Amino acid sequence: MTDKITLKHDGWLVVADGEKALFLRNEGDEKFPNLAVFREQQQENPANRDQGADAPGRFNDGGPGTGSAPHRSAVAETDWHRLQKDRFAAELADILYKQAHKGRFEELVLVAAPGVLGQMRKELHQEVAGRIVGEVDKDLTNHPVGEIEKLVLHSEG
Structure with a gap:
């Protein structure tokens, strides 16, 4: 990954694999991101x-x-x-659509294992797809939030 992604204040970053998803919100800004988990979705x-x-x-x-x-x-x-895994990706796409429709986020970054990311792309509604500002095809679900922030988001500090 060469370019880091920037995410506005209150932008969402979703980290997913086929069984677990973390929903994070940028409580900082584009220059100094500060991700915080606000929802976790899991399936057996x-x-x-x-x-x-x-x-x-x-x-x-x-x-x-x-x-x-x-x-x-x-x-x-x-x-x-x-x-x-495919059903879980579809479930996440549905959650994102409902939240986008309610105006809960303006920007979205998707970080997922390649197969899950591909399946999510197929399932995403246009209302969600239009808000995506970056995608990373890596499985980072078991990484600490600080490391996800460092690996994915641009930080000048």
């Missing part, structure tokens, strides 16, 4: 092996009436863990 998302109970399915794709010998093919197993 066990590993895929703990969510799927069945073995991958199989089906016959040949045999009598088709002119070919019977052939069995495997059906890809559902990635429940990935689906939960």
Whole structure:
């Protein structure tokens, strides 16, 4: 990341992965940011092996009436863990839309693991997308707030 992002006073910074999101508000200003967590969103998302109970399915794709010998093919197993991450990204996009619609923030910076950021982009309403002043495709959810501030926001001080 070469350029640091600036965020106005009361601008929001959302740090997310597929299971946890931190909503931070800049209580400082563009020159001297001071991020504070004001909301945390979390969902339980066990590993895929703990969510799927069945073995991958199989089906016959040949045999009598088709002119070919019977052939069995495997059906890809559902990635429940990935689906939960996608649902969580959609849930965050919905929260941001509701808050933007209420006028709670003018500027937004999104910081998320690449897959989550991509899914959020797909789900974001125009009202939210128009307020984004920066995006960072990194998972920083387990970093201290001061480090997030240092890694993401421009600071001259």
